[in-house]
Amino acid sequence: MQRDALAALARRTAPVTQPAPPGVIAALRWACARDLRLALRSRSELALIVVFFLLVTSLFPLAVSPDPELLRAMAAGIVWVAALLASLLGLARLFAADHADGTLEQMVLAPAPLAALVAGKVLAHWIATGLPLVLLAPLAGLQFGLGADAIGVLVVALALGTPVLSWLGAIAAALTLGARGGSSLLALLVLPLAVPVLIFGAGSVESYAAGLGAEAHLSLLTAGAIAAWVLGPAVTALAVKIAHE
């Protein structure tokens, strides 16, 4: 009976027309929805990243001094470094799991544009790991005694900067697929490239606190975010292809 069913299927799907390859938006939606669904299934893993972030911000006053003036001056920098380290934690899961079980290979070979698939993955990754950091930054800001308006600047800067970190991390994660060295290699590749984001991100709050206004920093961060979204997909797609050679 199975044989007849198969024969019937073969007759029905005789190659008359090719299936339509998914377009850019469809591919992006497919990848984003899939990765978000996967993230929902491993909620505990994501919670760990957020806990790590709060843990690191709590370490600094313990290690340095609880002096409120000092903490307020260092607040933006500490929050940014913690966000950077926390995002490094989450990067390993961006491509490594898909690479290990072969689904990434199928994405490379799929007729859908790989850059769009990759963009969908990075978007989902940011929503799952970057956005929580942005939303929790006010908490860290309160820990350090930042004023409400400074916290606002911090949140905006993080919202603009964390996607850039995600893209830089995506390129590094793709390049290190199948390479020895693990997360330390990833950190060595990402951190130097992330320095401008760190400088402009943390600098925005300091500049605002100094009365100079944060517009310059935030506009540079915006430019960086746009450049990351425009250039990131193609570069990351190339890196993923290289990893499969």
Add this chain to the structure above:
Amino acid sequence: MTTFARFWYRYASPASFYPLAGRLIPVFATLAVLLAAAGLYVGFFVAPTDWQQGEAYRIIYIHVPAAWMAMFVYLVMAFWSAISLSFHTRLSAMMAQALAPTGAMWAFIALWTGAFWGRPTWGAYWVWDARLTSTLILLFLYLGYMALRASIDDPRRADRAAGLLALVGAINVPIIYFSVQWWNTLHQGATISMTAAPKMAETMLTGMLLLTFAAWTYTIAVALHRVRSIIVEREAASGWMSRLASPERPPAADGSAPSGAAAR
């Protein structure tokens, strides 16, 4: 095809580049020694003592060329990486691989000499000067490149992955320099920066330029030497290497040419 294009195509294969590199190394090495001797003489004996900083300032004759070379070598590395990614050539990737350790060395030297300059000048070995900090980040970029290369087993994949990293780094280097400069000016106000070079006497400039060219020719010589060992390592399996490896027999008693000479 123009002569230049013919030259380019001919030497684009590792097999023909290998002997050419071998012939070029002594040329560049000699140049490097001569230029270094001239530059050091000018820098340490001819150029006048700086009225502000005394004799200690002379370390900039090594520091500045080293910092320039660190940056320049990275750009050349990125250039060869771009060529290898676009045209799938092996030799350009090997050239990039050969340049990286030397570039890292220049960055390291720049940092050390910067520290030795900082101590007598400002009393501290490390001030977070814009250029020193940028050079530090550049050193990390070099180390990342070399680490990535070392951690991928397949040589062609290592070529392409490291090449892409070098390109991404090269695009980021101006952004990094700009951001560090921004950060530095915001925090230190008037920069006591090494980039604000004192009004240089002409001899000082001559000394620095001589040493820069010396560093450049040295880098070329070392890179050519290194690329030869990379070629040996990677092309060991192909036929032309074994023809090269067979020892040259001494000329026969009647003066005829030895057989088994090195392959072209």
Add this chain to the structure above:
Amino acid sequence: MTPTGTFDGLEARALACAAGYRTLFASLDLRIAPGEWTMLVGANGSGKSTLLRTIAGLARPLAGEILWRGAPRKPDDAEWRAQCVYQGHAAGWKDAFDVRENLGLQLALDGLRVPRAELDAAIDRVGLARQAKLPFARLSAGQRRRVSLARLSCSHARRLWLLDEPGTALDADGLRLLGELVDAHLRAGGLALVATHQPLPCNATPSRLSLDELRP
């Protein structure tokens, strides 16, 4: 042959591939016409997977060219990717999803719009109806392979099948299913290049390509 006289199948000329520093094979010539399939044999490490991956477009050959329907095959071309199915060693399924989700996602990626009923029918055809909602981690290796068969059963529109050891972990019934799938595909005018250690119960006789003989 198409009316213009070009060969309407897969062709490889003087193909050479390497893995790391080692050249695996050289001067490989391959010709598969529509409705035919080739069995790829060779010892472990002889380059079967590398050949399949090179033809699929994942890896670059050292030398030689690959032609599809008379024109050089461009791996970045979406047209080419739409016409070939590659199933490698890695199964290509996520443990976190169940059978139906996995299959649905993969077919969507393939560009097929498969309604729920047909999805269930495909799962049923490979004998996994009862396991459809189980998490993937609970399936045995053979059952996971059958999900790959379900994907193949919906992929007859893609003319070239590149299969790397599709019979691994399959029981006799699964192998029979695989054979029928390949037969159905060939009857519909498709081509297949299958690397396998064991013969497949196929009606169509394959031509053999042994990589052991092509080692340099």
